[in-house]
Amino acid sequence: MSCEVKQKERAGIINPIFTCQPCGAQYASIGIKECIGIVHGGQGCVMFVRLLFSQHFKESFEIASSSLHEDGAVFGALNRVEQAVDVLLMRYPNVKVIPIITTCSTEIIGDDIDGVISKLNTGLLKEKYANREVHLVPMHTPSFKGSMISGYDVAVEEFVKYFAKKGKPNEKLNLITGWVNPGDVTALKHLLMEMKVDATVLFEIESFDSPLMPDGNAISHGNTTIADLASTANASGTIALNRYEGGKAAEYLQNEFDVPMIIGPTPIGIRNTDMFLQNVKQLTGKAIPQSLVVERGIAIDALSDLTHMFLTGKKVAIYGNPDLVIGLSEFCLDLEMKPVLILLGDDNAGYKKDPRIKALQENVDYDMEIITNADFWELENRIKNEGLELDLILGHSKGRYIAIDNNIPMLRVGFPTYDRAGMYRYPVVGYAGAMWLGEQMANTLFTDMEYKKNKEWVLNVW
Ligand code: SF4
Numbered sequence: 001m002s003c004e005v006k007q008k009e010r011a012g013i014i015n016p017i018f019t020c021q022p023c024g025a026q027y028a029s030i031g032i033k034e035c036i037g038i039v040h041g042g043q044g045c046v047m048f049v050r051l052l053f054s055q056h057f058k059e060s061f062e063i064a065s066s067s068l069h070e071d072g073a074v075f076g077a078l079n080r081v082e083q084a085v086d087v088l089l090m091r092y093p094n095v096k097v098i099p100i101i102t103t104c105s106t107e108i109i110g111d112d113i114d115g116v117i118s119k120l121n122t123g124l125l126k127e128k129y130a131n132r133e134v135h136l137v138p139m140h141t142p143s144f145k146g147s148m149i150s151g152y153d154v155a156v157e158e159f160v161k162y163f164a165k166k167g168k169p170n171e172k173l174n175l176i177t178g179w180v181n182p183g184d185v186t187a188l189k190h191l192l193m194e195m196k197v198d199a200t201v202l203f204e205i206e207s208f209d210s211p212l213m214p215d216g217n218a219i220s221h222g223n224t225t226i227a228d229l230a231s232t233a234n235a236s237g238t239i240a241l242n243r244y245e246g247g248k249a250a251e252y253l254q255n256e257f258d259v260p261m262i263i264g265p266t267p268i269g270i271r272n273t274d275m276f277l278q279n280v281k282q283l284t285g286k287a288i289p290q291s292l293v294v295e296r297g298i299a300i301d302a303l304s305d306l307t308h309m310f311l312t313g314k315k316v317a318i319y320g321n322p323d324l325v326i327g328l329s330e331f332c333l334d335l336e337m338k339p340v341l342i343l344l345g346d347d348n349a350g351y352k353k354d355p356r357i358k359a360l361q362e363n364v365d366y367d368m369e370i371i372t373n374a375d376f377w378e379l380e381n382r383i384k385n386e387g388l389e390l391d392l393i394l395g396h397s398k399g400r401y402i403a404i405d406n407n408i409p410m411l412r413v414g415f416p417t418y419d420r421a422g423m424y425r426y427p428v429v430g431y432a433g434a435m436w437l438g439e440q441m442a443n444t445l446f447t448d449m450e451y452k453k454n455k456e457w458v459l460n461v462w
Contacts, residue, residue: 024151
């Protein structure tokens, strides 16, 4: 019985689980109001990322590209950044925030985006846009390092560093949600409202579940404002729900402005939601109301109906964003399931030292593998060639063919999910998320029992 954390031994990646750093920076950027990022690189660095966002949310998002070509890749392309900023400001009179997001090519050729931002600030912006509030924020996100996860983390930190400004205490809590869905934001706001906590929810993407309005506006954007970001320095505390998606910004606010912070836990499952509420209580002094005790009770009741009969002992493989995957693993263990394979799609050396992963290593009483820098072949090969038997796969849509080809039931969770309708609308966090996840896992298993005629009669009598 052991739990090993090991890096994928093979060179190369066969069917990646994550995409590259600029994607994460773009995701953080679309969470800000009056913001359009310019990705300094080839058009594909935007085109494919926008497509992922659109597939996942079934909405449109605006992101620009400096559209690098051969001459720029050889001789440098800062002139294209200058032109792109000018065009964007002319085309969009309301845009105030423009992150300049680098890519693999522009980092390799050494384009100095910090330098060009200084030049634009003292030149173009003063001369042509003197009466406009414009913020150019550099984001270094080369794709040969990290992944979309670290790209998100870098971007959140850079935005906070750029805008946070010491002023009067605002008696608010900063909540850095990390890479979540609109349904998660709704669930988190609900918990905070029940506790009567005034919070600044950062990189707030609840509105990505956008209405189709009579005026036909079909562009989605987030709700975090410049004022929200500025006032992060004056909060009574910061909670970053995800260690790898916003944790650095929380540390920065503590180190620079003495804003106390708590990183994690990702509030997936009853145990982690309890801890989240305790953390909110610790930072704000607000009590946990009876209404949330009742919600907790309803979720526990729903889960107890399922755990012993259907979930206990079920072997699960989980892949996706690290905080999500770790939270799901902890929740599965609480439900007496057996996460046997955990795949983390980049080579962050910090994973091995993560206390949650250490706790998994110390506490599991069966064989579990945690693979870093993993790809989908790590999952597929074990199933096809090494006899790995699974009852369930938890992960995003990019792994769907492994589930389909091998007849393994799969619950879609994480980003991107495009082959099931409306999944972004449902939370995985909070008591509501625990209940939804538990019930969806059970329903997925039920459908499989019926399809394979495997003790489906049990469903008549429970
Ligand atoms: S790997 Fe490089 S070229 Fe490809 S999308 Fe990412 S940043 Fe762009």
